[in-house]
Amino acid sequence: MLRYSLRRIILLVPILIGLSMLVFAIARLLPGDPIGLAAGPHATAADLARMRQEFGFDKPLPLQYWDYAMGLLRGDWGMSLYSRRPVWQDLAAYFPATLELVITAMLLAIAIGVPAGIAAAVWQDGWPDYVSRVVSLAGISAPRFFLGLVLQLLVAVRLDLLPLSGRFPLIEMPPAKVTGLLTIDSMLAGDLRALGVSLQHLVLPAFAMALSPMATLMRIMRSSIIETLRQDYVLTERALGLSEQLILWKYVLKNALSATLTTIGLYIGWLLGGTVLVETVFDWPGIGLYATNAIIAQDFMPIIGVTLSIGVVFVVSSLLVDLAYGALNPRVRYE
């Protein structure tokens, strides 16, 4: 197991290098003139030249990449033309908010989706199974920005149960910043009121994000279990007297979890990329909104910064999934 893990971890390095090169290449290859946009319509040629030099746009491409890569390692992720701040600062400000949203959404999705999937598989072909299949398909099909809007209308406006938008009201006192995740920070500071407030604001957007992975997890869990139940070894286990309970909860579940795990890992990456839709609806100050503004302004460095950081999270979570997969499925370790 150790060798398997080490091998995987070492492979991270070339992957991350490749990732940074790819992102940089895509960003630079995009048509458009960011300098021109940032400088504004009244800039003179001299102004433009000066800005170009200031932001390193006058150097040849490979050199620009090298500067960028070295900068990355130093912690310098470039400057945002738009906000005039280091990208790193912007990311540190916005990433935790998105992370908190995504993690909460995934936890919700797992907590509801996995048991629902098991139930659907166990009561296969009964009416709960049928209903759950329709519901899960509907859950995957629902556009999350629409869902967010509907939740706002129903829960926040009509029923007035939860706040309409935002992450933390300005009139309240936020907890001291340790991780940037308000829920964790509130718990660390022992501030129950802040915890309550931040959770209240988290519920609707997290749910809007969670529905799709929840539905997918349910379907994958269900089909995974059904698939495993058809395996020959289950027949042998039954033939030799093992109880259905034992077979399901011990022998089948372990085998069925692998597919679910892969999905969870993939979804973390997908959700991070798709948060902008929910952030827009709920005025959630995350990297989705940050990236969107950067895209509209054709502000390269933030776009690269956001894309790269999401890519890194995706690669790391894939690694974690691989390691967990190796723990669950011993055959894989020896490949």
Next chain:
Amino acid sequence: MTASTQTGLTLSSRAENRRRVLHYFLRNRLAVLGLALVVALLFVALAGSSLAPYHDHIAGKVNAGMRLKPPSAAHVFGTNEVGQDVLTLVLAGARISLLAGIAVVFFGALVGTAIGAIAGYLGGWIDEVLMRFTDLMLALPSLILAMAVAAALGPSLVNMIFAIAMSWWPGYARLVRGEVLSKKEEMFVVAARAIGAGGPRILVRHVLPNVVSPIAVKMSLDIGFAILTVASLGFIGIGVRPPTPEWGLMLSIARVNMPDAWWTAIFPGLAIFTAVFAFNLLGDGLRDALDPQGRR
């Protein structure tokens, strides 16, 4: 060999296979519903403007006197902030969304298949390089990439389709490469080579036709999500500009009038949901019918 799979040996022909697939499909009520909905949607998309009660609203004619009226007999879905009939716009939007969704999947599949086929067939370092590239592309957030490309290219439907297709191809590349790799070693390829057929010819005439089935299934499953992505870009405001009646765009404009003029947002939103749901039902049913083992 387990009892559940072995009831006796049946040798089936191609025609019997088709009949069996059809049987399973028709037996699945959800799949039939999906098919019906998709057909209805396609009909609306193609007939679009002739069905709509207020054609000129599609072209952008406004009626300031009728702004933000709730649903009534004259305007079944109400009117929007410039007095246009929401029902008309929603119907018109069907054409855009469906067309864009299908185009995205089509082009994504085209590019992906080409890359995957080349990688799988040629093997070696070409395969390595192409697959590493594909894997890296898969690690990047596709929505943000599509947004960046669409924004850089400029606001138009075509650019939007191109941008989304560019983030869609990796899935197909992976799929096709896998299929080509497994088919490469099969008998008919060896036989074709033996009678002197050249490389690319074998690839196109012999290998690819056998790969069509999984590609087709994936395409049908993807259309729903492609439509969702198109609507998402529209919602963010990248890709299409008003007065194009794109559902996502309509939703984003409608937000301003929330919560009072709920009909300006709810109906376009429901339209998106219905379209995606319909294609997902269909794709799901198709996949289940082609692989009945998954059902029982």
Next chain:
Amino acid sequence: MALLEISGLELAMRSYAGETRVLNGIDLAIDRGEVWGVVGETGSGKSLTGLSVSRLVPCPPGRYLGGSIRFDGFDVLSASPAQMRQLRGTKIGMIFQDPTTNLNPAFRIGEQLQDVALRAGVIAPEILGLEAGASRRARRHAARALALAMLDKVGIPDPASRIDDYPHQFSGGMRQRVLIAMALIGRPELLIADEPTTALDVSVQAQILRLLYGLVRERNLAVMFITHNLGVVAQICSYVAVMYGGRILETGPVRQIFKQPQHRYTRALLAAVPRRDTKRGELAGIAGSLMAAGSGPC
């Protein structure tokens, strides 16, 4: 009364093409110490017969139309699932064809063996060598010791170091030995073996057959040995039942059937087996294609 008595068993299976009869009145009686070979081609219904004894045929899509199965006088077809679970593993043991797919790949073989032993120990504590009220820990220790003993008995070299290995770390022949150990660890009286050597190399086949033969003699087991291979039947079985199209065409002691087959089909089956003096081009086949279940025999 024989240990296992099947009379007039009729089974139908539903598929997309409708319901088809797969067992058309099976009569079979197996007593302790008797090794019955059940021979037939694919689709003859022999596997389903074996599965029926332990009520392992899923219903739906299966449906028993008539007949009975009695194990030690007990009516299997009307038994509850709980009652069947009492029988499985402790009274009736089963081995299947493919050792690769019949062991759970995610669990060590020791654990799988132990669980079967533990379960059997709940019903019949003497298997573990303990009294009824023994503690969980004691039972687990006993189960593990028993697993080690069984592994040794089936010929796994150095069982103590291999008991915590995963299935993929064993060869095909070894895996089948593990499966035999699992099937017999609960001390069953009846063993149903469904093509246990078909997926193995010829050289390994002989070893496994010898192992089985020894165990069967030692424990005086009743055995239903399902196979399509007459050569195997000749080596290990004392009685034969020939099946075709869901029916048993002929039964009798092995010697007698081989020397004087009564049924046309049996004769053709025997004639199809190549012998040492069979010359090139002399292979005799049986005319007609494999019969799909339910399309009516002679």
